[in-house]
Amino acid sequence: MTTTAPETTTTADGRTIGPVVMEMKNITLRFGGVAAITDISFDIREGEIRAIIGPNGAGKSSMLNVISGFYTPQEGEVWYKGAPRPPMKPYEVARQGIARTFQNIALFEGMTVLDNVMTGRLTHMHTPIWRQAIWKGRAEQEEIANREVCEKVIDFLEIQHIRKTPVARLPYGLKKRVELARALAAEPSLLLLDEPMAGMNVEEKEDMSRFILDVNDEFGTTIALIEHDMGVVMDLSDRVVVMDYGKKIGDGTPDEVRNNQDVIDAYLGVEH
Amino acid sequence: MLYRTSGQFKTTYKADQALFPVRQDAILLGFILILAWAVFPLMASEFTFQALLIPVLVYALAAMGLNILTGYAGQLSLGTAAFMGVGAYACYKLITIFPGMNIVVAILLSGVFSAGVGVLFGLPSLRIKGFYLAIATLAAQFFLVWTFEEWAWLYNYNASGAIQVPNVEMFGTMVAGPLATSTTQYYLVLAIVTVMTIVCINLTRGTQGRTWKATRDMDIAAELIGINLLKSKLTAFAVSSYIVGVAGALFVFMWRGAAEPNLFSISLSFRILFIAIIGGLGSILGNYLGAILIVALPVVLNTLPHTLGIEISSATVEHLNIMIVGALIVFFLIIEPHGLARLWALIREKLIIWPFPH
Secondary structure: OOOOOOOOEEOOOOOEEOOEEEEEEEEEEEEOOEEEEEEEEEEEEOOOEEEEEOOOOOOHHHHHHHHOOOOOOOEEEEEEOOEEOOOOOHHHHHHOOEEEOOOOOOOOOOOEHHHHHHHOOHHHOOOOHHHHHHOOOHHHHHHHHHHHHHHHHHHHOOOHHHOOOEHHHOOHHHHHHHHHHHHHHOOOOEEEEEOOOOOOOHHHHHHHHHHHHHHHHHHOOEEEEEOOOHHHHHHHOOEEEEEEOOEEEEEEOHHHHHOOHHHHHHHHOOOO | OOOOOOOOOOOOHHHHOOOOOOHHHHHHHHHHHHHHHHHHHHHOOHHHHHHHHHHHHHHHHHHHHHHHHHHHOOOOOOOHHHHHHHHHHHHHHHHHHOOOOOHHHHHHHHHHHHHHHHHHHHHHHHOOOHHHHHHHHHHHHHHHHHHHHHOHHHHOOOOOOOEEOOOEEEOOEEEEOOOOOHHHHHHHHHHHHHHHHHHHHHHHHOHHHHHHHHHHHOHHHHHHOOOOHHHHHHHHHHHHHHHHHHHHHHHHHHHHOEEOHHHHOHHHHHHHHHHHHHHOOOOOHHHHHHHHHHHHHHHHHHHHHHHHOOOOOHHHHHHHHHHHHHHHHHHHHHHOOOHHHHHHHHHHHHHHHOOOOO
């Protein structure tokens, strides 16, 4: 696992995997005396689907929160687009082109689907407030231009029919999809998905898997995801990081990880 | 039948995003505007101007300011009256220091002072939320009213401790003070309130509105999506206090004619909050509906039994008013937290598909 030099490879299904976009270098995160993450390093390359898996409490979500700037690690560096990232606020991270979804849906319940998706584009909208107050002119043009981008995403995720529905009225599976739409609307260079399939039935999982693959294929979006369903993870991802008790115990292609003894032990248990 | 929307197709996003995508709404609004600009002023008596028309507009504007903060950005405030006071005192000082200043300019400028004070008292919102923030704004309420009482410079060292609106002329017409006519004052208030309403609609339907609503609905997600919470909340405090300040200046200069510090007490804050709640939090239309209800209710209670020949003492009327308003607030908080505006939206939805149930 030493891929710091830019290189480009092509996968079996014809997608291009580019150079490293994000690299975690020896990250350690502690909450008081509890070490959530201990000395973990891995990288995410452009255009790939990277999965982080592990048993409950392994530190996967903490890892995602470190990437999205919600937690600042005590040790280690986060390298983004070839430069170390200074400690920054989550909203600054988002403005660098990192979008995410949440384990427990975090949509804006008081707004319609369209408004939620449009909120995802806030990082692209810069009309000053006094021009918004006048509306005619720049604010309106910006609104329409961004609406077009959002409509493409809405079209892509097949949620046209609920466009004007308040989010609070939607069932769980659709909410998850709207959340993905909101993240996609930002046109992120790195998309973080925190358990995109948690609590879904088989059919919904299949739909979601297809959307994730399509997003990656169509827009070339780099995706890092956390997921519990091993079958889904092995089918979707190009490379997998396995965590257990805050440590990295495996890293590689799904096949490599599947045959890794440490990973098997962590998942199936081992006699001590 | 009247509300049929079939046949009204949208072919551009611009048309879809129009303020009134349904034609009937535009017609209804046009009708109301004609009433407000032409019919009411011609028909209204002095009493109607002073007891109904001007108060409704001023209260609706103040509630709109509060609604930006509480309804859209989700920051509870109990200091509305104090911020109105800042606007009123600022306007008074501007007019007395620069007697030649145009009154409209003075009113619009006084909002700036209120916005500044609002941002200052909004700073705690970065750390505290909900009821705790309400307590912090309560501090603003008491501190500012105390300032109005103690800082004699604010009321030009009047022996009475109150501010008296001087006669103000604009383009040869008396617009404020004892010599101004109600019609002139009504038109001035109507013009300012109309412009402010357009600004509020524009701000809440676009990027800024979504930023505020995101902050209100889920602040953590909002931050991770790229919203600077500090900026979002302080902008809400600034815009809200600006509007409330302008409403305060209108309140004293175009309606009351004089004001003492107690006028801006907590009871006025609650009155504005009730208008916003009954009208509907997170709605612009609701402020008008709420203001109409709160202002008209005591007037109706005073005159209706009289015309029906029932004798009720004015004290009873006062109590009845308090009881009904109280019951309405409880009703709306439990049954329809989004207020009269949501009721209207539901009626509209039903009318569009009538006579079919869905």
